[in-house]
Amino acid sequence: MTNSSDKNNSATSFGWGINKCLRKNIQNLKPYSSARSEYAGEAMVFLDANENPFNQPYNRYPDPQQKAVKEKVATVKKMAPENIFLGNGSDEAIDLLIRAFCEPGVDNIVTIAPTYGMYQVAADVSDIEVRQVALTDDFQLDKSKVLAATSDNTKLIFLCSPNNPTGNSLNKEAMLELVSEFNGIVIVDEAYIDFAPEKTLMAELKSCPNMVILQTFSKAWGMAGLRLGMAFADTEIINVLNKIKYPYNLNVLIQEKALELLDKKDTVQKWVSLIVAEREKMKQLLVELPFVVKVYPSDANFLLVQMHDATGIYNYLVEEGIIVRDRSKINLCNSCLRITIGSPDENTTLLNALKRLI
Ligand SMILES: *Cc1c(COP(=O)(O)O)cnc(C)c1O
Numbered sequence: 001m002t003n004s005s006d007k008n009n010s011a012t013s014f015g016w017g018i019n020k021c022l023r024k025n026i027q028n029l030k031p032y033s034s035a036r037s038e039y040a041g042e043a044m045v046f047l048d049a050n051e052n053p054f055n056q057p058y059n060r061y062p063d064p065q066q067k068a069v070k071e072k073v074a075t076v077k078k079m080a081p082e083n084i085f086l087g088n089g090s091d092e093a094i095d096l097l098i099r100a101f102c103e104p105g106v107d108n109i110v111t112i113a114p115t116y117g118m119y120q121v122a123a124d125v126s127d128i129e130v131r132q133v134a135l136t137d138d139f140q141l142d143k144s145k146v147l148a149a150t151s152d153n154t155k156l157i158f159l160c161s162p163n164n165p166t167g168n169s170l171n172k173e174a175m176l177e178l179v180s181e182f183n184g185i186v187i188v189d190e191a192y193i194d195f196a197p198e199k200t201l202m203a204e205l206k207s208c209p210n211m212v213i214l215q216t217f218s219k220a221w222g223m224a225g226l227r228l229g230m231a232f233a234d235t236e237i238i239n240v241l242n243k244i245k246y247p248y249n250l251n252v253l254i255q256e257k258a259l260e261l262l263d264k265k266d267t268v269q270k271w272v273s274l275i276v277a278e279r280e281k282m283k284q285l286l287v288e289l290p291f292v293v294k295v296y297p298s299d300a301n302f303l304l305v306q307m308h309d310a311t312g313i314y315n316y317l318v319e320e321g322i323i324v325r326d327r328s329k330i331n332l333c334n335s336c337l338r339i340t341i342g343s344p345d346e347n348t349t350l351l352n353a354l355k356r357l358i
Helices: 004-013 067-077 090-101 118-125 143-149 172-181 202-207 235-244 252-261 265-287 310-319 344-355
Strands: 084-087 108-113 129-134 154-160 185-189 211-216 229-232 292-295 302-307 336-340
Touching (some): 067 084, 067 229, 090 118, 090 154, 108 118, 108 143, 118 129, 129 143, 143 172, 172 185, 265 302, 265 344, 302 310
Parallel strands (some): 108 129, 108 154, 185 211
Antiparallel strands (some): 084 229, 292 302, 302 336
């Protein structure tokens, strides 16, 4: 069966190739060329962008290529700048991936369930079907079930590890097998990776041209208010995201502040250690409460806690001025609250409020 024409055929009809996934209009798109990307050097007088000469420095458009920030992120994350996309939160990368690769009303994505809510929302906005595949009872990835849920029109699979709201890391081998067996793009959302004993999959990117890793400065780095997220991938995918993003998606203030905060890696490491220690302490203290059924193991900065009358306890905590997340109606998270690990004082306040219920 192997004559030479079959061979040629198989080289192009099987396996990963970005143009088999990318929407035609995006392939053909001529991106907006901003004044600041046409001329990005140093000059004495800038009269190219219709800016106001007063109120410096905010009168100037930000660097659309975010060169300085990207270089610093590249150093911190040990990745080449051309393999990094920076967005207005990782939510921007999620939205752009769906818009670049999924044809509205035609294509679909596959996600695990339960998981982070933004994949569904971004897909709904773009009229993309979402196929949810339940995790196993111990919140693990069932690789064959995920593959079985895909069709020729499945362009993206979203994984999240450590997963939100379950808190556990997904099996690394299962994730990588999925990446190699699926002909579309597998996105691994590592928003909570800094709190996990598991390593990032970033080292695997070189051998996985169809994998995208998402990370964020919103959690361990304490910059949720700034809105700065990252996607790491092969240059082919990063180039697509850069081509379709708003030219000035990161404003001047974010870029300035990020440059400053990126120098504080040691502080971040201290925060992470403290939060992880608090997480383990809270886990011990929460299981002792009579209405707590189970505290799930967590590799993230939150705990998923199963309780008798979770919604009643949620409402009681609201009255006490303490807000946690009620996940009790979510499949596989029955009667669970998701509790973020706060400062030692905040955690004590929560525990004292819960103890008053005994
Ligand atoms: C919090 C979170 C994010 C962060 O999104 P940003 O837009 O970067 O703030 C991404 N993914 C998951 C799973 C999260 O829980």
